[in-house]
Amino acid sequence: MSFISEGAPKEAGKLGKFSWALFDWANQPFFTVVTTFIFAPYFTSFVASSPAEGQAYWGYTQAIAGILIAILSPVFGSIADAGGARKPWILIFSILCAIGAFSLWWAVPGMQSGIFWILAGIVVGTIGVEFSIVFNNSMLPTLVPPQRMGRLSGFGWGLGYIGGLIALFIVLLGFSLPEVPLFGLSKALHEPDRITGPMAAIWLMVFIIPMLLFTPDRPASDLPKREAVRQGLNALMTTLRSLKNFRNVVYFLIARMFYNDGILALIGFSGIYAAGLFKWGTTELGIFGILINFFAIAGCFIGGALDDKLGSKPTIVISVLGLAFASVGVLSISDGQVLFGLPAAMPVEGSALFASPAEMVFMVFAFIMGFFFGPAQAASRTLIARMAPLEKAGEFFGLFALSGKATAFVAPLLIGIVTSLTGQQRPAMIVIFSLLMIGAALMSFVREPEHE
Numbered sequence: 091m092s093f094i095s096e097g098a099p100k101e102a103g104k105l106g107k108f109s110w111a112l113f114d115w116a117n118q119p120f121f122t123v124v125t126t127f128i129f130a131p132y133f134t135s136f137v138a139s140s141p142a143e144g145q146a147y148w149g150y151t152q153a154i155a156g157i158l159i160a161i162l163s164p165v166f167g168s169i170a171d172a173g174g175a176r177k178p179w180i181l182i183f184s185i186l187c188a189i190g191a192f193s194l195w196w197a198v199p200g201m202q203s204g205i206f207w208i209l210a211g212i213v214v215g216t217i218g219v220e221f222s223i224v225f226n227n228s229m230l231p232t233l234v235p236p237q238r239m240g241r242l243s244g245f246g247w248g249l250g251y252i253g254g255l256i257a258l259f260i261v262l263l264g265f266s267l268p269e270v271p272l273f274g275l276s277k278a279l280h281e282p283d284r285i286t287g288p289m290a291a292i293w294l295m296v297f298i299i300p301m302l303l304f305t306p307d308r309p310a311s312d313l314p315k316r317e318a319v320r321q322g323l324n325a326l327m328t329t330l331r332s333l334k335n336f337r338n339v340v341y342f343l344i345a346r347m348f349y350n351d352g353i354l355a356l357i358g359f360s361g362i363y364a365a366g367l368f369k370w371g372t373t374e375l376g377i378f379g380i381l382i383n384f385f386a387i388a389g390c391f392i393g394g395a396l397d398d399k400l401g402s403k404p405t406i407v408i409s410v411l412g413l414a415f416a417s418v419g420v421l422s423i424s425d426g427q428v429l430f431g432l433p434a435a436m437p438v439e440g441s442a443l444f445a446s447p448a449e450m451v452f453m454v455f456a457f458i459m460g461f462f463f464g465p466a467q468a469a470s471r472t473l474i475a476r477m478a479p480l481e482k483a484g485e486f487f488g489l490f491a492l493s494g495k496a497t498a499f500v501a502p503l504l505i506g507i508v509t510s511l512t513g514q515q516r517p518a519m520i521v522i523f524s525l526l527m528i529g530a531a532l533m534s535f536v537r538e539p540e541h542e
Contacts, residue, residue: 180225352525402469
């Protein structure tokens, strides 16, 4: 295996780049089947005492994880820059994610005394996967030249959505739809929903292996670990003090604080909202997730090409505005109404899948969401990779994670508070729309580096 030398980066081989992109495939099922389409709606609908209480609990949980990620991401990124190698960190935090995800198997319906441990497992899993992503992202500038980063980043996101799609198929065809699920799982005990945690854990640990074996990494430095920590922290403080020299980066990170918060909330709560509004079960949510992922895959590959052709900034702005439009559409749907007042029948027991007018309107806006999710996030990763000095890639991707999490607790917290106060799920969507629009507006201050 060859390693990237200090100085100008050498482009990685095809296997190394594919293996790096495969990490998105490895971690995506945690987001797809655990935090979005299957386990999260199950938790809010069946583990908590009511959907509103469950959504509030979920919001508070994501807020706690977001705060910890925001505080620690730049620190770990700086330490990794001093220590050199990224892959040992990716492995450690992937194991942490797997432990948290596996613990979700014990989230039995209607549990009371042990719900704290389930919430703790969600926090641990989220922290683990997010930190591993920080270090994997920081490898991007060493794998391809700037003018091809958009395609590789978009390819990775596209692979991720394909992985999430396959994971949903496995849940549906293996556990949800058959009368007797695989491994004899009990539908009465919601074991097909609970198995998604262990499934995501095993998937992650298997599919990170190619990246660990074949993607070139910087060699580990000769510094003792304690010295690497000390130098990393000192470098971080120096970078923070010198951010006035990176004003363009600061403008971007501030804008991303807002729009990424809105994106994460929209991803995390759309399935929860649909489950509560339409009384969808695992089958409906799984098929919904599959359809969304088809549009997301197309968006990633198209967005990656547009990123390299038009630039990361236009790709981000177009995508965020598209998501804001979709969030308004979702907000316009309530019990028996769409588009803020037009009557629309809700689903009735025994009706065909997604056949009610209200569900059809929701799905249209959900497909728009799916198409723009990937390009907004992939182009953001590309833009910071183009902005970051190579020798500070870990620090800047740590700050990138900070910008994605520094206010990430705000949306879940506000959603939790608004849901608790109103006893309804719908008003919380206003929070999401506001954050998206603020982020899009702030992108006007960002200047994208030339990469021709």
